[in-house]
Amino acid sequence: MRAIIINHYGSREQLKLAEVPVPVVGPLDVLIEVHAAGVNPVDWKIREGRLRHRIDYPLPLILGWDAAGVVKEVGRQVTQFHPGDPVFTRPATERNGAYAEYVVVDESLVAPKPGNITFVEAASVPLAALTAWEGLVEHGKLRSGQRVLIHAGAGGVGVHAIQLAKNLGAWVVTTTSAGNVNFVKDLGADEVIDYQTENFALRIRDLDLVFDLLGGSVQENSFRVLKPGGRLVSIVQPPSAELIEEHPVEISYFFLQPDGKKLIRLGKWIEQGKLRPVVGRVFPLSSVQEAHALSESGHARGKIVLAVK
Numbered sequence: 001m002r003a004i005i006i007n008h009y010g011s012r013e014q015l016k017l018a019e020v021p022v023p024v025v026g027p028l029d030v031l032i033e034v035h036a037a038g039v040n041p042v043d044w045k046i047r048e049g050r051l052r053h054r055i056d057y058p059l060p061l062i063l064g065w066d067a068a069g070v071v072k073e074v075g076r077q078v079t080q081f082h083p084g085d086p087v088f089t090r091p092a093t094e095r096n097g098a099y100a101e102y103v104v105v106d107e108s109l110v111a112p113k114p115g116n117i118t119f120v121e122a123a124s125v126p127l128a129a130l131t132a133w134e135g136l137v138e139h140g141k142l143r144s145g146q147r148v149l150i151h152a153g154a155g156g157v158g159v160h161a162i163q164l165a166k167n168l169g170a171w172v173v174t175t176t177s178a179g180n181v182n183f184v185k186d187l188g189a190d191e192v193i194d195y196q197t198e199n200f201a202l203r204i205r206d207l208d209l210v211f212d213l214l215g216g217s218v219q220e221n222s223f224r225v226l227k228p229g230g231r232l233v234s235i236v237q238p239p240s241a242e243l244i245e246e247h248p249v250e251i252s253y254f255f256l257q258p259d260g261k262k263l264i265r266l267g268k269w270i271e272q273g274k275l276r277p278v279v280g281r282v283f284p285l286s287s288v289q290e291a292h293a294l295s296e297s298g299h300a301r302g303k304i305v306l307a308v309k
């Protein structure tokens with residue numbers, strides 16, 4: 001099959017189109033013919049070797065941990081899926097990804113593709129939407145009527161987080177550059193702060209939750225806008241011990257745990273029109289280096305997707 005592989009960690013030039021064997025299907029695996037694969041910042045972070053302290057992959061490695069496609073074959077113990085089923089998934093980080101014509105995924109990570117969206121749209125959802133769900137609901141304990149600041153609302157996780165938070169009945173303020181203000185308002189943001197001209201920490205206060213998608217000084221300043229007993233949830237870095245000591249707030253830092261059952265629930269929200277995929281750019285598989293360059297810029301709007309089939 002055709003796949004994008006890396007033989008060495010490093011720059012975008014390491015991404016090579018190659019012919020590799022179709023993966024072997026284990027008893028609990030679903031073999032998916034990939035129609036589209038999502039691109040996420042974790043892809044180029046892994047490509048650069050930045051996550052080697054967590055997982056040291058045997059090389060060559062296929063990147064890409066978001067996929068939508070059609071089930072081609074199932075393992076003998078698989079009960080939920082059959083050849084021909086349209087599905088979407090956030091494959092396991094520990095295995096090869098989906099920048100390829102086929103990917104194998106444990107059936108517990110797979111969900112039926114919502115019928116009202118395309119494969120490209122479906123490939124844009126799993127990783128970012130599951131992260132938004134885990135951040136807001138499981139770690140952030142967000143409830144109706146609460147006030148939440150979602151940083152980087154125009155990015156992959158942000159576009160899902162804004163929509164989920166509004167569906168949960170929260171009041172949402174988000175940060176973005178001027179060119180994306182109307183874009184995030186259309187997704188449901190109640191208030192938008194242009195981070196290039198205004199310091200968010202001087203405009204808002206007494207929030208229940210901050211969802212930190214940026215880290216660094218943005219995370220530091222976020223402590224100032226929380227009410228006592230509020231929560232800061234980060235997906236980028238844990239706050240320093242000093243900040244935790246100084247502020248009477250709850251802290252979470254987590255790495256997404258993919259889960260097909262949660263994806264099934266998100267898929268239902270998509271079918272009910274409560275959540276819509278937001279695809280910013282689509283590239284052919286052969287333009288993967290360009291797709292990574294856009295993601296690495298830190299200014300992609302919505303999600304980036306590779307069209308594979």
Ligand SMILES: NC(=O)c1ccc[n+]([C@@H]2O[C@H](COP(=O)([O-])OP(=O)(O)OC[C@H]3O[C@@H](n4cnc5c(N)ncnc54)[C@H](OP(=O)(O)O)[C@@H]3O)[C@@H](O)[C@H]2O)c1
Binds near residue numbers: 040154234254
């Ligand atoms: N721990 C986990 O499990 C997990 C899961 C998913 C993602 N992540 C991490 O979370 C981060 C965000 O992921 P993502 O997929 O949302 O990234 P992304 O799609 O690349 O985010 C790009 C967005 O960030 C916005 N942005 C950049 N600088 C900003 C600033 N100073 N203030 C406000 N917005 C700013 C940009 O908006 P403008 O163009 O308007 O500036 C752009 O729309 C990444 O570091 C990723 O690796 C972690």
